[in-house]
Amino acid sequence: MKEHLRSYAGNFLFALNIFIIFLLLFESKLEIPVWLHPFGRMHLLLLHFPIVLLLISMILEIFGTRISFNKQPFYEEFTSIVLLVGVISAGITVIMGLFLSRQGDYGRNVLSWHKWFGVSIFFLGSVMYTIRSSDKYKTVMVKVGGSITIVCLLLTGHFGAALTHGDGFIWNSVMDDRAEVVPIEHALVFDHLIKPILDSKCTGCHNPDKLKGKLVLTDSASIHKGGKSGKLFVSGNPEISLLMNRIHVEPESKKHMPPSGNTQLTPDEKELLRLWIKANTQFNQTIVSLPPTDSLRLLATAYLNTSETLEDPFEFSSADEETVKSLNTNYRVVSPLAKNSPALSVSVYNKETYTSQTLNELMDVKNQIVSLELSKMPVTDNDLQNVAKFENLRRLNLNFTNITGDGLATLASLKHLTRLSLSGTKVNYPDLKQTLVDFENLNTISLWKTEVTADEINQLQTEYKNIQFLVGLKDDGSNPIKLNTPKLKHKSVVFDDSIQLQLFHPVKGVEIRFTTDGGEPDSTASIFNGTTILKESTTIKARAHKSGWLSSDAVTLHVYRSYYKPDSIMLLSKLNRVHPANGAQTFFDHQLGTFNANSPAWANNWAGFLKNDMELLLEYKTPKEISSIAMNTLIETETSIFPPATIEIWGGPSIDKIQLITRMNPEYPKDYRKPFIELIECKVPKRKVSYLKIIARPLRKLPSWHKNKNNPALLLVDEVLIN
């Protein structure tokens, strides 16, 4: 070969190296233009050259280390050229391969093995070619490099074949002669689902020739018969079937099937076997004879159609962007289903603005609409003639519209319609029976709140096996629900003089029975009619009743009377940081607190005292005759909220002359208990006062049973009632 040609080729090889490294680095970002696709596909054509050339050159190279060959100039020259041509052809093949790999969807794993072995061949070859003329090129290197290259060649070829022909191509025809594809319409549950599973995982041992456990799983009669350990299954009862037991017993067990070390059943396969037994182990049942919602059918369909395409390809062209834009109003949204999709989805809202024009205006995009949302619009049968023109419609929601069975017939021309929602419309059984036959592709229809009865649905279901009927719930009174409890409707349950009792229940038409004397609100209790006037702090017990419902639990409600509101309120002591509530006003603002007050978020309305006493001075401009002072407190033992240890009431005609009227020591909990709210009342002999001082001392040391013993307790008060 002429020297300059050879140096050109050498340079070309160098360029190829750089180019391939670049491609590998940026592989994920490569976008191969369409006109280069044929170049990529020629990978399959060219790849045979480097295989042969490199194989020859490597063999020559390895033998070339023998002295006898070494001395022959022709041998040396020939080997070098074959190697160069081989490496270059390998490089081009690699580039083509990289291009091709970006076009198709190949199995990631195999592809990556193929790619990296292929690339290594090229780099190995390049290195060998580059250093072979230098004196560092040793016999060992030649032999090792050559052998590796040959191994790589074989592996690359093997993985490549797996890519194009599939795994196990060579043996497939010998091993498996039943790989027939059955359309789902004709598939039998046993023949096309169950038997292939058994054949691939079980009959290796359980066949008439091998007879492990005296069990044969090759034909239905033998499957029925079972083996040494008895019958394989109890039809309809997978839980107690031997087959399921053997599959699910722990893998270490000897009884586990298939035995560990053999290919195990996949979760889908296990589930199929379970469902098949559950469906009474039929041998001649077709998949389509099962109801469309049946688990076995769903799983079987998915199992047989693994390659089913997800996206619905649309055959129409897209609408004009400006037209689509102009069709959007505040009450009608027209938007593309997805980027680069010609399909449009339309939703219409607001009853008041809906007219038949709303649909009529959509005629410019009638071919593009695939989804239409008209729920609750006053759509009439006439409007459906417009809808029927949207020939590519897939989903249509007509829930709670004014359509009837007549309109339904017009929709039958929609050949692509798959989902139809008719809940809350006037369609009835005769309409459906008559028209459904024309809906070719319909698979789901919702009929809740229509005139169709459950029996009629069953009839439709037997007639139209491919349609799923959504019927929802009908209240037949067989599962009555318990009413919730009545509530007080007052803005505040604290009142000054008297209050008209207002009991309230959210459910219409309930009867509320109540007592105010602490008795149970049973059937003898009075019925609430809104005329009861309460003049004292009262505990009300109430219960709600309604036919068709279970009666509510009895609820205990309180109203509080606080007659003498002081003219001025002075709080003489400090409030706890977390519980400032509404300052001194808190005690007379008619606002009560709730549980969980230890958390700052719910501390509202609770005034708290932790390390100091509560000292409250009240002033009345005119003397009042008082007989009772009460404070509403929260008790939550878990979080150290306790009632006061001592309450002292001081009173008198003027601020200097107040004296102790009474002192009491409220009881405090003796053990942990659930939080509760307690009104602590001090009754005093009637007397007139202008000034009143209330002192409540929180517990200084928590009792010894408490986890925080010896620490001070927290006192929480939300209201003080003076009568």
Add this chain to the structure above:
Amino acid sequence: MGNDLFEYGLNFNRRRFLSKASLGLGSLALGSLLVPGLFGGNKNQDDNFVPGIPHFAPKAKRVIYLFQNGAPSQLELFDYKPKLREMVGQELPASIRGGQRLTGMTANQDSFPLAGSFVDFKQYGESRAWISDLFPYTSKIVDDICIVKSMYTEAINHDPALTFLQTGAQQGNRPSMGSWLSYGLGSENKDLPAFTVLLSRGIGNGQGVYTKLWSNGFLDSIHQGVQFSSGENPVLFIKDPKGMDRDTRRKMLDNVSSLNQLAYQEFGDPEITTKIQQYEMAYRMQTSVPEVMDVSKEPDDIIKLYGPDCLVPGTFAANTLLARKLSENGVRFVQLYHQGWDQHGDLPYEITKQAKDVDQASAALVTDLKQRGLLDETLVIWGGEFGRTNYSQGTLTKDNYGRDHHPRSFSIWMAGGGVKPGIVYGETDEFGYNVIKDPVHVHDFHATVLYQLGLDHERLVFKHLGRRYRLTDVDGKVVKDILA
């Protein structure tokens, strides 16, 4: 002469170098033709996405997220662990805990006694899923839901964990999930916000929720969540003030709008057009909101379905019913929060109450959507921000215990929206502590939800402060196994 020879060698090398370098550069240049935008930066990546148009045809159009705030205990609801009952009171093996960091509430505890569930479990449905006796209604819809037992998160405290689940980051300055969807899918009904929020509170120990959870972050403020509250004024500041009639309001809006237009022409701030749109929507919401929020026309069987509490404003049941109504009216993302699931102590009592609050209404929502033919296009999600520990916080007694925060495993369920019904996905070890099969990270969960709505989580980006942000940050993979 020697010099010449040296010079020759240099020349030779220089020539060789230059020719090789040109070859190399040439190859690189040739290769670069195949990588579009290699030298142009990623400029057109943002242009790729048109807000409001999904990347591919969506399976689900809307989401209702029944968020159980405070982290419900998976061990009392979905993740059945008989082993914990057998080993009750025994120490949590260190090998299982594997050095997991603990919260300040139990880190100093002397021992970690395992606590079994106080409540029994039974199997339901075709999938034979284990459901606790606390959920009698949920157990009836098992065939419609997909229970994921292998969720895990990174945060161990409520606020970061909640923020992480809602925004994809723990710190809380990012757009909420609902805002991303509003940005990605646009509004279906221009009378209502695309993202609404409803709050309720149970009797259990509660944790706060804050408006940052439904913030639009750096997205346009039109994508912000709008809180609907119970009572007379469901949406604050939407009613006309006293003495203002609708015509006057209209005139005022028209004038404000033309002023805003002028401002926009002068400054070109897109936030001004947002303002105009929001005023207009608020005007339309004055009629649409009262209609949506009115539950008085709901028939008796619906009230029985959701339970009579659905008529008591502010309860979870009422919010669930409203969620259905909002969703039915085209609201893309309805976010509920039910507070009170933080059972550090007194768990048996509190969780029983909490479960009762949500069980019937949650199941009712799925049933109701189904009978309207809406379940296949509405994704319902039920779950909290993390799980709870398998050991007791505080003293373990025969009938009382508490559980601390546990990020390594928790259970949620999803229904509708193209998610496989009637399956249980993922598994935890027999202690219910670590995920041993099919783990689902919060980012994976987000990626999956976006995927069902036709959005590629890697392409739903927004450039802010020089960085392209995603809901899934730099991670997340779609859990295809749970998709139908």
